[in-house]
Amino acid sequence: MSRTDVYGITDTLDDSTLQVLVDRLEARAKHVKFAAMLSEYLEMMRVDAAQHVLDVGCGAGVVARTLARCHRFRGKVTAIDLSEYLVRAGQRLAQAEGVAERIEFLVGDTQQLKLPDAGFDAAIAHTLLSHVEQPLMVLQELRRVVKPGGQIAIFDGDYASITFGHEDPKLGARFDLIVRNAVITNAMVMRQLPRLIAQAGLQVVAFVPHTLAEAGRADYWHSSIQSFRRILPKSGQVSADEANAWADTMERYSAQGVFFGSCNFYSYILRRP
Numbered sequence: 001m002s003r004t005d006v007y008g009i010t011d012t013l014d015d016s017t018l019q020v021l022v023d024r025l026e027a028r029a030k031h032v033k034f035a036a037m038l039s040e041y042l043e044m045m046r047v048d049a050a051q052h053v054l055d056v057g058c059g060a061g062v063v064a065r066t067l068a069r070c071h072r073f074r075g076k077v078t079a080i081d082l083s084e085y086l087v088r089a090g091q092r093l094a095q096a097e098g099v100a101e102r103i104e105f106l107v108g109d110t111q112q113l114k115l116p117d118a119g120f121d122a123a124i125a126h127t128l129l130s131h132v133e134q135p136l137m138v139l140q141e142l143r144r145v146v147k148p149g150g151q152i153a154i155f156d157g158d159y160a161s162i163t164f165g166h167e168d169p170k171l172g173a174r175f176d177l178i179v180r181n182a183v184i185t186n187a188m189v190m191r192q193l194p195r196l197i198a199q200a201g202l203q204v205v206a207f208v209p210h211t212l213a214e215a216g217r218a219d220y221w222h223s224s225i226q227s228f229r230r231i232l233p234k235s236g237q238v239s240a241d242e243a244n245a246w247a248d249t250m251e252r253y254s255a256q257g258v259f260f261g262s263c264n265f266y267s268y269i270l271r272r273p
C-alpha cells in the first residue's frame with residue numbers, strides 16, 4: 001500500500017506542497033501552547049549544558065533555531081531532515097534570525113544516520129517518530145550517536161487521539177481518520193514507546209503528558225485546518241472539494257464559537273546508559 005502521510009514522504013513532494021508544510025510548521029512553532037511543550041522538555045533535559053545537539057526530522061529547523069536563539073545555550077546543533085527543500089528553508093530562516101553559524105543542516109534518513117558513534121551530548125526528535133516506518137531503528141540510531149549518559153527527547157502527538165467535533169458524528173469520525181492518515185504513519189507510536197525504548201536499550205528519565213485541546217474558537221488548530229485543505233487531497237483519500245467543504249465547516253464552527261479540536265502529546269526524556 002502506498003503511503004498517505006505527507007510528512008513521511010517529504011523527499012518526493014512538489015515545492016508548493018512543501019511550502020504549505022513549512023508555513024504550518026512555523027505557525028505551529030509560534031503558537032504559545034505548542035512552544036510551551038518544547039520549552040518544558042528542553043528545560044527538563046537541561047539541554048543548555050550540551051556542546052553538540054542533534055535535531056532529527058528537523059523540518060525547517062524549529063527546534064534547532066529555538067536552541068540556537070537561546071542565550072544560555074553555547075553549543076552547536078546538527079539538524080537533519082529527509083527533505084532538501086525543508087533543509088534549505090531551515091538554512092534561510094536561521095540566516096534571517098542570525099543563528100546560521102550555530103546550526104549545521106544536513107539531508108538524510110534518520111533510520112540510517114551517516115554520523116559517527118557517540119558524537120552528540122543530546123538528541124531531539126520533535127514530531128518525527130509518528131512519521132517513520134521503523135521507529136525502533138530511529139531509537140537505535142539515536143542510542144548509537146549519543147554519548148553514554150547523554151539524553152534523548154522524543155516528543156510527538158498521540159495521533160490516534162486527534163479529533164474534531166462535527167454535527168454529523170459519522171462524517172466527523174470519517175474525517176478524523178482521513179486527517180490521521182494524511183499526516184501520520186504511526187498514530188499509536190507514543191503508546192508503543194515504553195516497549196520500543198526498552199528494546200533499544202534506553203532508559204526513561206521523565207515522561208510528560210500534554211493535551212492540546214480547544215473548545216469554542218480554533219486558534220492553534222486554525223493553521224492546521226488551513227493546511228489540510230491542501231494536504232488531505234494530496235494524500236489521495238478525498239477530493240479537493242471534500243477537503244475544502246470539511247475545512248469550511250471547521251472554520252464556520254470556529255467563527256460561531258462552537259469549534260472543538262483536540263490531540264494528546266507526550267514528551268519522553270530518555271538516557272543512554
Ligand SMILES: C[S@@+](CC[C@H](N)C(=O)[O-])C[C@H]1O[C@@H](n2cnc3c(N)ncnc32)[C@H](O)[C@@H]1O
Pocket residue numbers: 007008009010011025026029056057058059060061062063080081082083086108109110111125126127128131132
Ligand atoms: C511534522 S514534521 C516536524 C518537523 C520539525 N521537527 C518541527 O517540529 O517543525 C516531520 C519531519 O520529519 C521529516 N522526516 C520524516 N521521515 C524522516 C526520516 N526517515 N528521516 C529524516 N527526516 C524525516 C519530515 O521531512 C518532516 O520535516
